[in-house]
Amino acid sequence: xxxxxxxxxxxxxxxxxxxxxxxxxxxxxxxxxxxxxxxxxxxxxxxxxxxxxxxxxxxxxxxxxxxxxxxxxxxxxxxx
Numbered sequence: 001x002x003x004x005x006x007x008x009x010x011x012x013x014x015x016x017x018x019x020x021x022x023x024x025x026x027x028x029x030x031x032x033x034x035x036x037x038x039x040x041x042x043x044x045x046x047x048x049x050x051x052x053x054x055x056x057x058x059x060x061x062x063x064x065x066x067x068x069x070x071x072x073x074x075x076x077x078x079x080x
Contacts, residue, residue, distance in 0.1 A: 025080050
């Protein structure tokens with residue numbers, strides 16, 4: 001009975017570790033995006049890309065490329 005309960009708890013622990021790893025990877029995806037949005041959400045006037053015609057598209061494109069780069073990196077590391 002003791003070995004069966006140890007096996008059950010070990011299996012539950014492994015499942016929880018997989019869920020925690022997935023949640024960590026997802027939070028890592030959103031951390032740099034949140035930082036970029038936070039900087040651009042402030043009312044600074046001396047950011048050169050704010051006065052550029054394509055500045056908005058440049059920042060959105062950079063954020064998309066950053067997200068794609070992180071997904072590719074984590075896929076290569078087989079983290080998810």
